[in-house]
Amino acid sequence: MIEDVNHHELSDIARFIHDIRPDIPWHVFRLLPEHHMKESFYPNINRMDRALETSRKLLPYIYFHNFVGSRWVNTQCPNCGNTVIKRFSLGCSGDRLDEFLAPDNTCPECGTAIPILGTRVAWNEKQFVSWEAVS
Numbered sequence: 001m002i003e004d005v006n007h008h009e010l011s012d013i014a015r016f017i018h019d020i021r022p023d024i025p026w027h028v029f030r031l032l033p034e035h036h037m038k039e040s041f042y043p044n045i046n047r048m049d050r051a052l053e054t055s056r057k058l059l060p061y062i063y064f065h066n067f068v069g070s071r072w073v074n075t076q077c078p079n080c081g082n083t084v085i086k087r088f089s090l091g092c093s094g095d096r097l098d099e100f101l102a103p104d105n106t107c108p109e110c111g112t113a114i115p116i117l118g119t120r121v122a123w124n125e126k127q128f129v130s131w132e133a134v135s
């Protein structure tokens with residue numbers, strides 16, 4: 001997403017994904033203008049957060065990347081707002097899964113089913129351990 005370039009498309013994209021299936025996660029990347037766009041300002045996190053409010057209502061598992069300071073880099077329970085997936089942003093290098101906080105795919109705070117597929121894999125576990133070692 002680039003503020004003032006394609007942020008007006010967010011609602012249409014969210015509606016398109018929602019019509020396929022509302023629980024599809026959507027990873028929204030805040031692109032920082034560089035190279036041919038050096039004259040542009042960096043996207044404002046608070047304004048982009050607000051621009052995504054409508055999308056968040058359609059897609060409860062939306063999460064952001066490169067939105068430092070936004071709680072939406074994590075995945076929240078759509079019922080109570082409890083963090084169910086915690087991520088650590090590595091800037092433009094991506095995000096790392098830090099913690100999966102919904103054992104049995106259920107929010108521990110309110111019991112809402114969290115439709116997550118997959119399991120934690122060894123490479124992620126290693127990164128998690130090394131992160132713990134340096135902090």
Ligand SMILES: [Zn+2]
Nearest residue numbers: 077080107110
């Ligand atoms: Zn909950």
